[in-house]
Amino acid sequence: MKITPELKKELKRIMWDYSVDENTLWAIWEGKSATFSLNRNKLRSRLLLSTSWYRLLDCLGLNGLKEVLTDEVINSIWIKDIREKFIYAQKALHGIVNEVAFRWGELNHFPLFSCVDNETNILSNKISCISRYEVKDIADIWVLAKRLSFSWRDIMSIAGQKSPVDPVEVSKIIKTLPLEELKLIKWAFDVNLDEVYSDLQTIAGDILVGRPNTLKDF
Known part of the structure; x- marks a missing residue:
């Protein structure tokens, strides 16, 4: 090395x-x-x-x-x-490659949320309180990651200003969430839980290496 x-x-x-x-x-x-x-x-x-x-x-x-x-x-x-x-x-x-090509742009606006609290703050708030192990928080993180462009390293930095966060621990909580826990959520729209679970593995990997969100469909 x-x-x-x-x-x-x-x-x-x-x-x-x-x-x-x-x-x-x-x-x-x-x-x-x-x-x-x-x-x-x-x-x-x-x-x-x-x-x-x-x-x-x-x-x-x-x-x-x-x-x-x-x-x-x-x-x-x-x-x-x-x-x-x-x-x-x-x-x-182990399974994360060193070089990944990213398409990168400005943060998108998501009209579902109030203008008072922008989407970046909402996401960072969810991350900062993830140690509560609330499956709804993780589901909200998934929804935001599907719709927004951002850098996970930036989100971790913002979340860390509110409460101490460790990217490894955040990644572990998301990656190890049992699929059965997702069935407890009253989803407001139809979802394929197997796909959600797979997406959470992607989010966990992105957080671990601090890269831009790869889940967003640019």
Whole structure:
């Protein structure tokens, strides 16, 4: 894995309390060296624990992040909830390709909602409270994603200003929603629940890598 300037900057930030020169640090990152208290797995797990998810993507790239999320690195994380978070990310990233062609445009206006609260705020509000595990919130996210053009990274940033949100956890909640839960909703229009469920898998993947919404039919 190429050590980019962004990755170097992040490694120096997280290793502020270690007395190790830069060349040794890069060698440890690549698995070419180790010290009594620091090896590649420990350095990489420290990066995972100390850096926000989208910042990790910026520093490592999708393929680089996949390379870092090994069983050895993840298992070195002793906090169970955090370890399970990265186990999910490891599995979810497996089928996501690095390069995707997007058509991108301005946010669309959706007249169903009040002008007082625009569609971006509605979507970000749904994301910010997704930890309530309300299936109706997830259904609303699906409706908005089908109709609007936006960047999921932007939506996560807006939602994070209202309540702490973790893209990995949001992705996991959406991806692991049981199909049976969708049957509990009183839909205002006819839907194919199998298609909705499939779309939710797409949304979960888009959120995980912070890309523009690919569900919208441009």
